[in-house]
């Protein structure tokens with residue numbers, strides 16, 4: 495039976511980043527993935543690496559550290575992750591959104607990060623296809639884009655240089671514990687492994703791994719959908735998002751002057767043009783269980799909203815659509831933590847719509863936790879202990 499210092503379960507962007515960082519620290523580490531690398535949510539996403547779609551506080555702090563790490567990784571890795579430091583723009587349709595955006599930007603600046611209020615004229619100079627009747631927006635210089643698939647494969651290729659072992663098509667079906675509840679090994683459908691440290695990096699499937707060690711992890715799948723255009727000239731130079739998107743992410747009851755269809759499916763515009771010249775537009779936030787099918791009404795609503803902000807899209811063909819599920823944690827912060835009641839069990843999951851952006855810092859923080867080092871910044875707010883005294887069985891019931 496193979497034996498490892500640490501086994502990472504899940505070959506998505508969080509698991510590959512964590513495995514890479516651990517291998518780099520000299521650990522004998524393996525990654526176990528039930529399908530292929532980047533076959534879960536990491537392959538059903540766009541690639542915004544943003545500080546600016548986070549909540550002020552630890553969320554913004556994680557975003558900042560992660561974007562800084564992306565800049566380093568993009569230079570160090572032999573594998574091209576298509577990192578582009580292109581800036582980021584929020585656009586506001588109404589005065590109410592503009593007021594909320596200004597308030598948000600002031601909070602981000604108070605934390606020491608740059609975020610500038612810009613007028614409609616500057617917005618249209620930066621994005622020539624943007625609708626001309628918007629109120630204004632926010633601009634952040636440091637944010638960027640990556641190719642999420644390539645990020646996962648970049649971590650794997652770089653990790654292998656430090657001895658990382660990769661087992662794809664190995665579904666974890668159980669975890670062995672000793673009499674003191676300490677991790678002893680991992681059971682898969684293709685054989686067992688010995689280890690006394692396991693990282694659960696299974697995104698929306700993290701609750702199922704949690705149950706294998708007797709804990710309820712409060713993560714639920716939150717659906718999104720994206721439309722991909724044919725290749726064209728660059729439609730959007732940067733990632734552009736309507737500010738209503740941020741409001742909808744954190745304030746479920748925020749109302750916008752939108753059509754019934756857009757309202758019904760909680761659709762907000764985000765757009766990016768990829769390295770290969772296809773434009774991706776989204777998106778929505780819905781609780782639909784584990785269903786990732788494309789839904790016709792949502793496609794219509796996303797197209798309607800995208801054309802509202804980028805009228806040129808009316809004349810551009812959509813070549814495919816897809817859905818994905820974000821790992822939504824009940825208090826809207828990821829869990830990056832040891833689990834005290836199960837010695838040797840760690841969780842790195844629950845990044846909702848930010849897993850691509852936060853992968854580098856999550857992997858680094860997790861490797862520091864496992865090594866018993868001081869983390870780059872205080873991450874008590876990301877700990878498993880924050881759920882003590884909360885009825886998690888009730889909260890995670892929807893994940894079953």
Ligand SMILES: Cc1cc2nc3c(=O)[nH]c(=O)nc-3n(C[C@H](O)[C@H](O)[C@H](O)COP(=O)(O)OP(=O)(O)OC[C@H]3O[C@@H](n4cnc5c(N)ncnc54)[C@H](O)[C@@H]3O)c2cc1C
Nearest residue numbers: 504506508528534535536542666697718818848849850851
């Ligand atoms: C439409 C959409 C748009 C998004 N846009 C962005 C964006 O622009 N920027 C951003 O930062 N984030 C974005 N996100 C969010 C981001 O994609 C996720 O946060 C991220 O992919 C989660 O990564 P993960 O590694 O935790 O999960 P996953 O990528 O799902 O990886 C988990 C892995 O665990 C494996 N697994 C599960 N169970 C087992 C088992 N029993 N045994 C072995 N393996 C197992 C799965 O097969 C899977 O590969 C978006 C998400 C969606 C849906």
